[in-house]
Amino acid sequence: MTERKSVAEKIDFLRKEKNAVILAHNYQIPEVQDIADFTGDSLSLSQMAATTEADVIVFCGVNFMAETASIISPEKKVLIPDLEAGCTLADAITADQLRAWKSEHPGAVVVSYINTTAEVKAESDYCCTSSTAIKVVQSIPEDKEILFLPDMFLGAYAARVTGRKLHIWPGECHVHAGIRTRDLEEMESHHPGAEMIVHPECGCTTSLMYESMNVSANGNGNGNGNGHVKFLSTGGMIKHAVTSDAKEFVIATETGMLHPLRKANPDKTFYPAREDAVCRFMKMITLDKVLKSLEEDIFEVRVPEATARLAKKSIDRMLEITV
Numbered sequence: 001m002t003e004r005k006s007v008a009e010k011i012d013f014l015r016k017e018k019n020a021v022i023l024a025h026n027y028q029i030p031e032v033q034d035i036a037d038f039t040g041d042s043l044s045l046s047q048m049a050a051t052t053e054a055d056v057i058v059f060c061g062v063n064f065m066a067e068t069a070s071i072i073s074p075e076k077k078v079l080i081p082d083l084e085a086g087c088t089l090a091d092a093i094t095a096d097q098l099r100a101w102k103s104e105h106p107g108a109v110v111v112s113y114i115n116t117t118a119e120v121k122a123e124s125d126y127c128c129t130s131s132t133a134i135k136v137v138q139s140i141p142e143d144k145e146i147l148f149l150p151d152m153f154l155g156a157y158a159a160r161v162t163g164r165k166l167h168i169w170p171g172e173c174h175v176h177a178g179i180r181t182r183d184l185e186e187m188e189s190h191h192p193g194a195e196m197i198v199h200p201e202c203g204c205t206t207s208l209m210y211e212s213m214n215v216s217a218n219g220n221g222n223g224n225g226n227g228h229v230k231f232l233s234t235g236g237m238i239k240h241a242v243t244s245d246a247k248e249f250v251i252a253t254e255t256g257m258l259h260p261l262r263k264a265n266p267d268k269t270f271y272p273a274r275e276d277a278v279c280r281f282m283k284m285i286t287l288d289k290v291l292k293s294l295e296e297d298i299f300e301v302r303v304p305e306a307t308a309r310l311a312k313k314s315i316d317r318m319l320e321i322t323v
């Protein structure tokens with residue numbers, strides 16, 4: 001009788017045979033996160049993959065993340081299991097639109113969130129993540145104009161915390177923009193002792209800060225709210241939940257984040273700020289698609305060398321300031 005392997009076992013076999021490393025973003029479905037070699041946010045995953053001897057990276061995330069992995073590890077083959085996995089935020093600005101914006105502000109410094117295409121990164125002076133945006137903005141001389149893109153909520157958050165006047169591109173992630181202050185207020189009324197943990201991309205971020213939260217002026221993504229509200233990146237959420245004395249948390253970001261939080265904190269309780277804060281692009285990747293990707297070497301994402309070189313400069317400039 002022939003032995004029947006599960007999809008997870010087949011993936012494991014091919015991962016070894018092809019010397020592949022499997023990365024899963026925190027918003028991926030639990031089954032995909034559970035078979036990954038590394039889970040985390042987009043930049044940390046690409047950085048972890050670069051330190052491995054793997055020949056192949058399978059990036060379970062969205063397109064700009066696979067591009068970032070290719071920019072950082074150009075010698076490795078980068079695969080994404082579904083080419084349709086895009087990102088509304090990364091699509092909010094094209095390289096042509098950025099070039100036109102720059103021409104209206106000659107001499108301005110361009111700060112781009114990591115959720116951008118490789119072409120947009122190549123047109124930028126600095127890349128930033130939600131946990132480095134404040135430090136990057138603070139590092140830019142006061143007399144320089146700053147173009148911040150593409151997320152208007154993160155931009156407003158950075159402007160508020162640093163006290164700098166930023167030109168902010170009006171882009172948004174449809175998932176995070178849908179999480180509003182009233183959702184948190186409702187959750188707070190049901191769970192009065194819970195800590196509120198908010199990703200700075202959320203639509204509620206600016207209103208929360210202006211309405212009631214005392215955000216410190218030197219905020220650095222390590223949690224800046226007063227009392228029980230923290231503004232944290234996805235990586236920061238995990239670190240904070242582990243060390244916090246709180247037993248209950250309301251999480252304002254994509255609901256996939258609850259899986260790693262619950263795994264790392266089995267004795268604590270996590271509620272989503274909104275049950276429907278679900279990114280359909282992130283949920284496109286399934287175990288069957290990961291297997292097919294490994295079996296057929298699909299779909300390769302490779303950033304042209306000249307674009308990758310310029311894009312990497314914007315990432316390296318951020319790392320020089322923040323690491």
Ligand code: SF4
Pocket residue numbers: 027062086087088089090115173174175176254279280281282
């Ligand atoms: S949750 Fe929003 S920012 Fe993240 S991949 Fe989906 S669309 Fe893009």
